[in-house]
Amino acid sequence: MEWFFLFIAGLFEAAWAIGLKYTDGFTRLYPSIFTVVCMILSFYFLSQSLKTLPIGTSYAIWTGIGVIGTTVLGSLLFNESLELARVFCIFLIFSGIVGLRLISQ
Secondary structure, three states: OHHHHHHHHHHHHHHHHHHHHHHOOOOOHHHHHHHHHHHHHHHHHHHHHOOOOOHHHHHHHHHHHHHHHHHHHHHHHHOOOOOHHHHHHHHHHHHHHHHHHHHOO
């Protein structure tokens, strides 16, 4: 269950990172509320996963999921570049996440 919590925490991290773009410096109410709620949920689920998972592994995977999700959503929502070098680097992050999961117990 802790790996599921970690995955959900990473998704909420990507959500709040994207939400920040919509808050306009926390001057827009509803995007700001969405962002803060996603932050709280992200930290909550991360904290649940940390009951049994190592902090280094968990933090790396949490941020990695956030990076990948934010990059993909940034490309879809904000027309950000997905040039080959950038995609390759994101693939390296994904490979690191998979590797950490495979060697972790």
